[in-house]
Amino acid sequence: MSYATEIGAAFYDFLGEAGDRAFMGPLRREVIGRAQGVVVEIGSGTGRNFPYYHAGKVNYLYAIEPNLQMARRAVPRADGTDLLIEFLEDDAERLPFEDGFADTVVATLVMCTVRRPEAVLSEVKRILKPSGKLLFIEHVRSDEPWRATLQDWATPLTRIWSANCHLNRATIDLIRTSGFRIEDLRRINAGAPWMRPFEAGVASHA
Numbered sequence: 035m036s037y038a039t040e041i042g043a044a045f046y047d048f049l050g051e052a053g054d055r056a057f058m059g060p061l062r063r064e065v066i067g068r069a070q071g072v073v074v075e076i077g078s079g080t081g082r083n084f085p086y087y088h089a090g091k092v093n094y095l096y097a098i099e100p101n102l103q104m105a106r107r108a109v110p111r112a113d114g115t116d117l118l119i120e121f122l123e124d125d126a127e128r129l130p131f132e133d134g135f136a137d138t139v140v141a142t143l144v145m146c147t148v149r150r151p152e153a154v155l156s157e158v159k160r161i162l163k164p165s166g167k168l169l170f171i172e173h174v175r176s177d178e179p180w181r182a183t184l185q186d187w188a189t190p191l192t193r194i195w196s197a198n199c200h201l202n203r204a205t206i207d208l209i210r211t212s213g214f215r216i217e218d219l220r221r222i223n224a225g226a227p228w229m230r231p232f233e234a235g236v237a238s239h240a
Contacts, residue, residue: 071137081108
């Protein structure tokens, strides 16, 4: 096990705990609670979404997390639920599922970290059933010029110390241009000044 990677996972979990106390907990409950059927969560991290799934609505949850230290921290949270969860160490750019496999795909605070978000969204679209839903919570590039400039300045740093996080990605635009229709969208101005705003919602095949 890499000591540096374990420290990074612990730091990520610490930030997640603080965010959940501040505003992410209720937001997760609202968004993740809509998941149903066969669910694929990409970038499941330390499993902070797991308590918010409804076991009566979710048949099976595939948790995609290539970082083994993150996944190790997720196991106790998985054990604390009534969900059937399978952990997979796969890259979200090449998901190990057939076309139209999933009823729901979940992505929370992950599109900022992947190398090629367009490729990930293409895979998400491929594995979603025609009636499937993409549930997302992401922090996005601000439309306030001063804040966007701050995000541009900070992104080289956050890529180093926060799991390749790009603060300045226009993720909602990427979702739309990847062939999704936004059905529900809510903006949340909360969290650290350089991370605002957050966008949460539901998308489906366009």
